[in-house]
Amino acid sequence: GAVVSQHPSRVICKSGTSVKIECRSLDFQATTMFWYRQFPKQSLMLMATSNEGSKATYEQGVEKDKFLINHASLTLSTLTVTSAHPEDSSFYICSAASGSTLNTEAFFGQGTRLTVV
Amino acid sequence: AQSVTQLDSHVSVSEGTPVLLRCNYSSSYSPSLFWYVQHPNKGLQLLLKYTSAATLVKGINGFEAEFKKSETSFHLTKPSAHMSDAAEYFCVVRDNYGQNFVFGPGTRLSVLP
Numbered sequence: 001g002a003v004v005s006q007h008p009s010r011v012i013c014k015s016g017t018s019v020k021i022e023c024r025s026l027d028f029q030a031t032t033m034f035w036y037r038q039f040p041k042q043s044l045m046l047m048a049t050s051n052e053g054s055k056a057t058y059e060q061g062v063e064k065d066k067f068l069i070n071h072a073s074l075t076l077s078t079l080t081v082t083s084a085h086p087e088d089s090s091f092y093i094c095s096a097a098s099g100s101t102l103n104t105e106a107f108f109g110q111g112t113r114l115t116v117v
Numbered sequence: 118a119q120s121v122t123q124l125d126s127h128v129s130v131s132e133g134t135p136v137l138l139r140c141n142y143s144s145s146y147s148p149s150l151f152w153y154v155q156h157p158n159k160g161l162q163l164l165l166k167y168t169s170a171a172t173l174v175k176g177i178n179g180f181e182a183e184f185k186k187s188e189t190s191f192h193l194t195k196p197s198a199h200m201s202d203a204a205e206y207f208c209v210v211r212d213n214y215g216q217n218f219v220f221g222p223g224t225r226l227s228v229l230p
Contacts, residue, residue, distance in 0.1 A: 006160070034218065043207065043222045044161075093160055095218070104211075105151055106218055108161040 002028045004096050006109025013084055013116055021079045021112045023094030029074035030096030034106065035067070038091040050077055084116045119144050119212045121221035129227040136195040138224045140182075140208030143189060149211040150191045151218070152182055156204045164206075167191060178202070203228045 003026040013019050023033060032051050036044040048064075050056035050071035058064045066088075068080040077096075081088055091113050095106040124139040142148060149168045153161040165176025172184040182193045191208060208221040 004160075041225075043220045046217060046220075049217060091158070095161075105163050105166050107163070108153070110160040111158065113158065 002026075002096075002098070002107045004030075004094065004107045004109045006094050006112055008112060009110055010113045011115070013114070015085055015116055016083055018080055018082045019084055019114060021081075021092055021094070021114075023077045023079070023096065023109050025075045025096045025098075025107070028096075028098045028107075030077070030098060031074065032097045033071055033077040034095045034097075035069060035077075035079050036093045036095070038093060038111075040091075044093060047079075081114065084114070086116045089114055089116045119148065119210045119217075119219045121208050121210050121219055123206075123208055123221040123224045125224050126222065127225045127227065129229060130198045131229045132200055133197050136193070136198045136202065136226065138193040138206050138208075138226065140191045140193065140221060141189050142191060142208070142210045144210060144212075147186075150182075150184060151209040151211070152176065152180070152191075152193050153207045153209060154204050155207065155223075161207065164193070198226075198228045200228050200230065202226060 005024045007022045035047045038044050047062045048056040048058045050069050052071050052074050056069040071077040093111045095108045097104050097106045120143045122141045151166045152164040155161045164180050165174045167174050167184045175181045180195050206224050210219050
């Protein structure tokens with residue numbers, strides 16, 4: 001299957017700093033990328049959907065100024081957690097889909113474990 | 118709106134015995150349905166998908182799932198569990214507009230020796 005690379009896999013940052021997480025589709029063009037947050041022992045919560053070249057669509061309750069998403073190319077999307085606080089500590093996962101047809105599955109990155117101290 | 122229900126938060130089976138992970142969905146139209154597996158602190162791997170072709174779908178690692186429209190179900194099965202199957206399993210439906218993937222709450226599968 002297609003490969004989605006997410007980097008870094010782990011990051012520890014100080015409270016108040018910003019962290020950028022990259023999500024790359026390595027062997028296909030990702031027209032749509034999704035960013036999820038996963039709390040321990042819980043399901044994935046969709047944060048936002050981004051289409052290449054346009055602004056991301058954020059889910060209700062997700063602060064767009066805190067979680068900045070950029071999808072500048074068909075192979076790269078970034079999530080920047082601005083002014084991070086301990087409550088932002090979580091597992092963040094990106095996924096990418098090559099089309100909007102129903103039979104297109106999403107390919108997932110390995111996830112990023114963010115710890116804010 | 119789409120939604121997914123996974124009836125069991127935790128399933129425990131003995132190695133070599135059958136696995137059944139239940140999933141029910143709601144959708145206004147014929148959906149696409151997926152099963153993903155997640156090992157601890159890892160991303161998600163696609164096991165199989167249903168996209169309106171054959172209702173019995175075979176996936177990787179011996180897993181299969183049957184789409185039953187009348188029951189709005191897409192249960193995941195495997196004839197014989199292996200220790201390496203222990204993981205979290207998510208049933209996912211893709212909505213009518215082909216954008217979002219809606220996740221079920223997940224079922225944790227434990228395999229006992």
